[in-house]
Amino acid sequence: MRTHQKAVAAAVTETASPSRYNELKKMLEGRRHELQAEVQGKIRDVRASGEVNKLSEVFDAGESSENDIQEDIELALIQLKAETLTKVDDALTRLEQGTYGNCFDCAEEIAEKRLRALPFAVRCKDCEEARELAQQRERHLNARRPASSLFLDM
Numbered sequence: 001m002r003t004h005q006k007a008v009a010a011a012v013t014e015t016a017s018p019s020r021y022n023e024l025k026k027m028l029e030g031r032r033h034e035l036q037a038e039v040q041g042k043i044r045d046v047r048a049s050g051e052v053n054k055l056s057e058v059f060d061a062g063e064s065s066e067n068d069i070q071e072d073i074e075l076a077l078i079q080l081k082a083e084t085l086t087k088v089d090d091a092l093t094r095l096e097q098g099t100y101g102n103c104f105d106c107a108e109e110i111a112e113k114r115l116r117a118l119p120f121a122v123r124c125k126d127c128e129e130a131r132e133l134a135q136q137r138e139r140h141l142n143a144r145r146p147a148s149s150l151f152l153d154m
Contacts (some may be wrong), residue, residue: 024100024115028092031119035085042078046071087120103127 049071094100101110105127114121123131 008109020101021095025095027116028088028095028100028119030086032085032092037090039078039081039085042074042081046074046078049074062098084120091120105131 017081053064091100101115102108103124106124109125110121110124114125121128
């Protein structure tokens with residue numbers, strides 16, 4: 001973390017109201033609990049459907065392929081929820097450190113409305129938009145560059 005951000009985080013920790021801290025902690029812990037329940041439920045569902053499929057009749061190629069795709073989707077959803085759970089845990093750590101709710105880039109307070117919608121947000125709306133715009137420009141520039149050929153020596 002940059003020196004300026006450390007100083008701002010220390011100042012925010014000293015001035016943050018206990019009620020805001022408690023409200024944010026309650027919100028994050030509620031989201032964590034919700035995500036844990038969803039991940040555990042999805043894992044149970046995948047296991048149960050796998051056991052049912054093993055016990056059922058032999059599938060033809062189409063049914064087997066459809067079943068594999070559905071299983072892949074379920075596993076991807078579990079992974080996505082688990083990654084979100086990790087982000088919420090990181091947000092709780094930042095809350096304990098006194099840096100939660102402050103933008104990584106400008107160190108200003110992230111709007112409460114944004115934190116309610118995206119509890120693990122690390123940037124304010126303006127900085128996130130600027131970051132996304134910069135990434136979009138970079139992708140656009142990379143797409144316009146000619147691809148290097150593997151057969152230049154020929």
